[in-house]
Structure formats: C-alpha cells, structure tokens
Amino acid sequence: MKTLPKERRYETLSYLPPLTDAQITRQVQYILDQGYIPAIEFNEDSDPTVYYWTMWKLPLFGARSTQEVLSEVQACRSEYPNCFIRIVGFDNVKQCQILSFIVHKPGGSRF
Structure with a gap:
C-alpha cells in the first residue's frame, strides 16, 4: 500500500x-x-490551527443561483488574490x- 505524498491538505474535499469549475458549481448548487x-471567507494562511477566517461581506442569505455565489467569489479573489478563499x-x-x-x-x- 502506498501512502499519499506529504503535503498540506485543506478543508473538505482536500484529498x-x-x-474543476463545473464541480465547484455543483457543490455550490448542493449548498443551495x-x-x-452560502458565505465566502478568506484568510492569508490556511494553517489548521487558524479557526477564524474573515468573512467576505455578509452571508448570501438571498442567493438563489450558483452564479450569484460565484460572482462574489470572483470579487473576493480580485480584491484578495494572495489569500485562500x-x-x-x-x-x-x-x-452551525x-x-x-x-x-x-x-x-x-x-x-
């Protein structure tokens, strides 16, 4: 049996x-x-000991489509390109x- 290479893993689905963009869209659709x-958060570091990320705007209470959510992801990425989102x-x-x-x-x- 072979082990995975040693590298940092991030959040759900990290293994x-x-x-792909289509898979991300399907995950957002699942949330909806x-x-x-849905909400978008960002942080400069993804260290597993960091429990608090900064929220991008308020949660998207009224979001009805994946495009609304993904547009906010793009806006966050444009403003904070050096952060994990x-x-x-x-x-x-x-x-919770x-x-x-x-x-x-x-x-x-x-x-």
Whole structure:
C-alpha cells in the first residue's frame, strides 16, 4: 500500500484532485438545494490551527443561483488574490457551519 505524498491538505474535499469549475458549481448548487446559506471567507494562511477566517461581506442569505455565489467569489479573489478563499454552507436550523471547501489558493486559480 502506498501512502499519499506529504503535503498540506485543506478543508473538505482536500484529498481529491483540484475541483474543476463545473464541480465547484455543483457543490455550490448542493449548498443551495439543501437550503444552506452560502458565505465566502478568506484568510492569508490556511494553517489548521487558524479557526477564524474573515468573512467576505455578509452571508448570501438571498442567493438563489450558483452564479450569484460565484460572482462574489470572483470579487473576493480580485480584491484578495494572495489569500485562500473558501465557500462555506451554514444551516440556519442547526445554527452551525455544515461544510466548507477551498475555491482559491494563492498561486493557483479557480474562478
């Protein structure tokens, strides 16, 4: 059995190859379909011991389409190109974050 190469892993889905734009769009659609509230967060570091990321604007309470969410990701990326950016999904019934995944890494690109 072969082990994975030693490298930093980030958030949910981090052990998979980088998500394509279509896969990211489907993940955002899943968040919306489940009734979760999407939000965008960014941070200069993705150190696992850093528990607080800065939220980009307010959560997208009224978002109805993936394009609304991805447009905000692009705006955040334009303003903070050297930061990690992730999308999170909040459950307003359980009052907690249900999922999150990285959509932009400094030096790499997505959306």
